[in-house]
Amino acid sequence: MRVFTGIQPSGDLHIGNFFGSIKPMIEEQDKNEVFAFIANYHAMTTVNDGEKLKHLTMQAATDFLALGIDPQRSTFWVQSDVKEVLELYWVLSSFTPTGLLERAHSYKDKTARGFTTNHSLFSYPVLMAADILLFSPDIVPVGKDQIQHVEIARDIAIKFNNAYGDVLKIPQYRVDENVATVPGTDGQKMSKSYGNTINIFGEEKQQQKTIKKIVTQNVPMEEPKEYEGCNVYNIAKLFLADKERIALEQRYKQGGEGHGHFKLYLSEVIWEYYAPYRQKREYYARHQDEVRDILHAGAVKAREAAGDIIEKVRSLTGILY
Numbered sequence: 001m002r003v004f005t006g007i008q009p010s011g012d013l014h015i016g017n018f019f020g021s022i023k024p025m026i027e028e029q030d031k032n033e034v035f036a037f038i039a040n041y042h043a044m045t046t047v048n049d050g051e052k053l054k055h056l057t058m059q060a061a062t063d064f065l066a067l068g069i070d071p072q073r074s075t076f077w078v079q080s081d082v083k084e085v086l087e088l089y090w091v092l093s094s095f096t097p098t099g100l101l102e103r104a105h106s107y108k109d110k111t112a113r114g115f116t117t118n119h120s121l122f123s124y125p126v127l128m129a130a131d132i133l134l135f136s137p138d139i140v141p142v143g144k145d146q147i148q149h150v151e152i153a154r155d156i157a158i159k160f161n162n163a164y165g166d167v168l169k170i171p172q173y174r175v176d177e178n179v180a181t182v183p184g185t186d187g188q189k190m191s192k193s194y195g196n197t198i199n200i201f202g203e204e205k206q207q208q209k210t211i212k213k214i215v216t217q218n219v220p221m222e223e224p225k226e227y228e229g230c231n232v233y234n235i236a237k238l239f240l241a242d243k244e245r246i247a248l249e250q251r252y253k254q255g256g257e258g259h260g261h262f263k264l265y266l267s268e269v270i271w272e273y274y275a276p277y278r279q280k281r282e283y284y285a286r287h288q289d290e291v292r293d294i295l296h297a298g299a300v301k302a303r304e305a306a307g308d309i310i311e312k313v314r315s316l317t318g319i320l321y
Contacts, residue, residue, distance in 0.1 A: 004137035014197035016190030066281035081299035129153035
């Protein structure tokens with residue numbers, strides 16, 4: 001079974017990225033054929049500085065490798081190294097009703113938050129559809145907020161197939177209910193767009209400073225505290241085994257500790273959890289040529305995998321090549 005996933009290089013990787021997509025992707029390598037890419041074209045909706053985007057793209061590749069993507073078992077590449085995706089994006093645009101894009105939750109949410117409205121933001125779901133459909137995956141793991149984008153890809157594929165026959169595979173989305181939405185420091189979904197992230201890599205003191213900003217209730221130290229609605233607890237439980245989680249719940253129930261104590265505990269848990277990944281990252285940070293070679297080799301594999309679909313699309317739509 002082929003599993004497809006990607007992530008934007010629009011900023012530092014955070015624990016929402018890790019539990020929402022990276023960790024499940026790494027685990028998939030033991031069971032299925034994984035296609036994973038760095039979506040640098042998508043990142044252009046928020047990153048306008050060319051040098052910054054180059055830096056973030058290499059940073060994301062370095063981080064992915066450190067966190068466990070295995071180029072020997074998976075196909076791992078940068079989106080812009082497979083130009084066929086832009087060709088399919090344009091073809092699929094002809095099968096995408098404007099109303100379908102106007103109903104996209106992500107577009108409406110970002111415009112409501114003051115993002116500049118432009119064509120790239122509006123047509124983002126079409127490019128995402130091209131990303132997916134070009135490689136004929138069986139499964140696309142997503143968070144709940146991304147389900148609609150896969151549904152849009154399905155709708156577009158069906159419209160194309162209605163015109164030209166059974167060409168594009170109709171993908172299925174999969175949501176892990178346990179980690180579909182990772183809370184940020186303000187309790188909303190953790191997202192770079194919301195500025196509420198806890199980064200995976202970086203300085204320990206900066207991470208502690210960020211965790212101290214997590215929004216919590218104002219409860220006297222001596223009183224018991226609710227853990228189920230606590231942002232600190234809901235982040236911490238992602239890292240904890242059952243025994244550790246139950247022990248933390250008991251600390252909440254018995255009182256005598258403030259939320260500051262729980263924030264300090266969370267800092268220690270996160271720092272210790274990512275220690276082996278930091279060591280691996282240091283290696284790749286010192287060997288960026290090796291990272292580039294891995295990405296180039298992955299792009300070759302990706303283009304080969306996309307070859308049959310793009311050739312069929314060109315032939316059926318009359319595109320000379």
